Amino acid sequence: MPVRKSAAETGTKSDVAFAELYAKSRAAEFDMAFGEFVATVDELARKNVPDASGREKQEFCSRLHIEDLVLARACAHGNQRAWELFMGQFREKLYDAARQITRDDSTGRELADSVYADLYGTQTRAGQRVSKLSSYGGRGSLAGWLRTVLAQEYINHYRKQRRLVSLDRECEEGAQFPTAAAEAVTALDERLEYAVDEALRTLAAEDRFVLASYFLDERTLAEIARALSVHESTISRKVEKLTKIVRKQIFKSLMSLGMSRRQAEEALSADVRDLRLDIRASLAQDSVANTFTNKEAKAGEGGR
Amino acid sequence: MDAVKKLVAERLKLRAAGPHPDPELLAAFAENSLSRNDRNHLLEHVSACTDCREVLYLALPDEAAQQVLFVRKQPRFALRWATLTASLIIVAGVVITNRTAFTDHHRSIATANPATSNDMTAQKTSSGVSSTTQAPPTTHMKVRPQEKHMTARPQAALQFDQSGEVHFAAQPTEDAARGAVSDERPSAAPQNLAWSLSPDGEVERSSDSGKTWRPVVVGSQVPLRVISSVGENVWVGGPGGALYHSADSGRTWSKVQPAFANKKLKSDVSRIQFSDARNGLVTTANGEVWSTSDDGQTWRLK
Numbered sequence: 001m002p003v004r005k006s007a008a009e010t011g012t013k014s015d016v017a018f019a020e021l022y023a024k025s026r027a028a029e030f031d032m033a034f035g036e037f038v039a040t041v042d043e044l045a046r047k048n049v050p051d052a053s054g055r056e057k058q059e060f061c062s063r064l065h066i067e068d069l070v071l072a073r074a075c076a077h078g079n080q081r082a083w084e085l086f087m088g089q090f091r092e093k094l095y096d097a098a099r100q101i102t103r104d105d106s107t108g109r110e111l112a113d114s115v116y117a118d119l120y121g122t123q124t125r126a127g128q129r130v131s132k133l134s135s136y137g138g139r140g141s142l143a144g145w146l147r148t149v150l151a152q153e154y155i156n157h158y159r160k161q162r163r164l165v166s167l168d169r170e171c172e173e174g175a176q177f178p179t180a181a182a183e184a185v186t187a188l189d190e191r192l193e194y195a196v197d198e199a200l201r202t203l204a205a206e207d208r209f210v211l212a213s214y215f216l217d218e219r220t221l222a223e224i225a226r227a228l229s230v231h232e233s234t235i236s237r238k239v240e241k242l243t244k245i246v247r248k249q250i251f252k253s254l255m256s257l258g259m260s261r262r263q264a265e266e267a268l269s270a271d272v273r274d275l276r277l278d279i280r281a282s283l284a285q286d287s288v289a290n291t292f293t294n295k296e297a298k299a300g301e302g303g304r
Numbered sequence: 305m306d307a308v309k310k311l312v313a314e315r316l317k318l319r320a321a322g323p324h325p326d327p328e329l330l331a332a333f334a335e336n337s338l339s340r341n342d343r344n345h346l347l348e349h350v351s352a353c354t355d356c357r358e359v360l361y362l363a364l365p366d367e368a369a370q371q372v373l374f375v376r377k378q379p380r381f382a383l384r385w386a387t388l389t390a391s392l393i394i395v396a397g398v399v400i401t402n403r404t405a406f407t408d409h410h411r412s413i414a415t416a417n418p419a420t421s422n423d424m425t426a427q428k429t430s431s432g433v434s435s436t437t438q439a440p441p442t443t444h445m446k447v448r449p450q451e452k453h454m455t456a457r458p459q460a461a462l463q464f465d466q467s468g469e470v471h472f473a474a475q476p477t478e479d480a481a482r483g484a485v486s487d488e489r490p491s492a493a494p495q496n497l498a499w500s501l502s503p504d505g506e507v508e509r510s511s512d513s514g515k516t517w518r519p520v521v522v523g524s525q526v527p528l529r530v531i532s533s534v535g536e537n538v539w540v541g542g543p544g545g546a547l548y549h550s551a552d553s554g555r556t557w558s559k560v561q562p563a564f565a566n567k568k569l570k571s572d573v574s575r576i577q578f579s580d581a582r583n584g585l586v587t588t589a590n591g592e593v594w595s596t597s598d599d600g601q602t603w604r605l606k
Binding site: 065071089097101135136137140141142143149154205208209212213216219223231233234 | 326327329332333334344348354355357359360363364514526543571572589
């Protein structure tokens with residue numbers, strides 16, 4: 001662990017900033033030394049903004065949910081006081097969020113218990129408990145992180161259960177989880193497929209996200225609006241505008257691919273539902289079962 | 305059989321949309337606290353990854369717990385110029401129309417009571433509000449007329465509910481009834497007023513239902529993350545206990561430092577809820593809930 005002089009000793013701007021963050025984080029209450037605190041924050045900055053200037057790194061650190069970060073790390077290290085605080089602040093929220101995700105009291109409790117065990121750390125590495133909380137990095141709030149972990153666990157759990165359930169029983173029970181249903185898409189002209197792909201490729205990522213959510217996942221305008229923190233009417237206008245843009249772009253591409261104006265018009269206007277299906281097909285992506293494994297999560301961390 | 309298995313596995317690998325982001329990135333995205341670059345990177349992934357979209361939607365906080373936010377991208381360059389031009393035309397029109405009235409009004413202020421213009425500020429400073437920042441959201445400044453000169457009827461107040469819907473209150477707010485009328489012409493009361501936080505944590509205001517936005521200077525040293533508005537009262541908060549209040553639709557801002565029983569608000573503000581101009585709650589990331597029933601003059605910690 002790197003040993004650092006105190007801010008007063010060095011007097012540099014970044015050390016003063018670290019000292020302020022340290023005081024704000026209440027790390028001392030959980031017996032986290034200043035050096036350990038600086039090393040933790042330094043490591044996060046190196047991992048998340050490796051090429052940033054000193055000032056940018058400082059800005060990154062100032063945006064961290066520093067109190068949540070310190071609490072999570074202290075819990076991961078087994079600090080009793082930190083655990084008490086965590087339980088007081090987040091246990092109820094954890095169960096509420098699990099119930100909200102599963103929409104069922106007993107399943108929610110089961111899910112929350114399972115995540116809670118991971119948070120506490122049921123596995124050991126080199127004689128030490130490995131807590132999932134040590135992977136929290138403070139970029140979003142701890143409450144938000146917990147909800148996301150619950151959601152990932154729920155999807156994994158559901159997929160696992162789904163593989164074990166017989167097809168007959170699945171048919172009887174019906175679909176319980178609205179994953180992207182593999183709809184039968186009529187084979188379309190290759191040129192039309194290419195044109196749709198091209199049109200989607202030129203869109204901004206946020207626009208593709210809106211289209212994927214609306215056409216593929218069949219999310220409501222209100223849900224998309226909440227995800228993007230904008231008003232519902234903004235999404236409504238955007239979907240309308242994007243649909244027009246995509247149609248126009250497809251039309252252009254078809255013409256450039258050798259279709260006559262009439263053929264292109266026929267291809268587009270023959271059945272609007274075909275176009276919708278085609279957009280859905282282009283946006284669709286097969287999901288790999290048990291998506292959010294620890295291994296992949298680590299790969300994700302490493303990639304950043 | 306093994307060969308088929310290998311082929312299927314390889315194809316599945318090819319169809320993957322790259323490594324999944326950390327849960328905290330998805331959480332930060334939902335909380336609108338990612339930098340623009342990180343946000344775009346994440347959107348690239350989630351727009352192609354059904355699973356991550358599913359997680360994102362499942363993990364969204366309860367609708368009732370989500371902030372009323374209008375997050376906007378920075379307006380395009382051309383749009384900024386168009387907005388500026390339109391603003392100048394409006395300002396010129398207002399100045400010409402009201403020129404005579406303002407001249408008379410200046411005379412009356414100079415001869416009557418020169419010390420009354422800061423009454424509101426002084427009142428707040430003496431009761432827990434630490435400083436006031438003058439923040440001109442428009443390109444001009446006008447002298448606020450004294451209450452006794454106001455003859456305009458208070459306009460309907462704009463209110464936001466938790467789902468983000470905009471409502472016009474049938475009755476004027478208490479402040480409006482007292483005569484705290486907008487600096488703009490009475491007819492330009494906040495019929496189409498909307499508030500937003502940019503991805504960089506700046507407050508933005510739209511007076512045309514979100515078609516155009518202009519930044520509002522609050523005076524905060526940190527990026528602001530949550531916003532709430534009731535009528536002309538706007539509250540914004542951010543990291544490190546940053547909390548600012550405007551009682552006049554964003555023309556002036558006061559830094560508010562809630563304190564109760566030797567404890568001050570120092571944690572990251574994660575949520576602000578005001579049911580009316582006087583009663584509200586401020587929640588922090590570490591679970592503290594501060595409440596006020598007098599427009600932020602005094603606070604209690606739950």
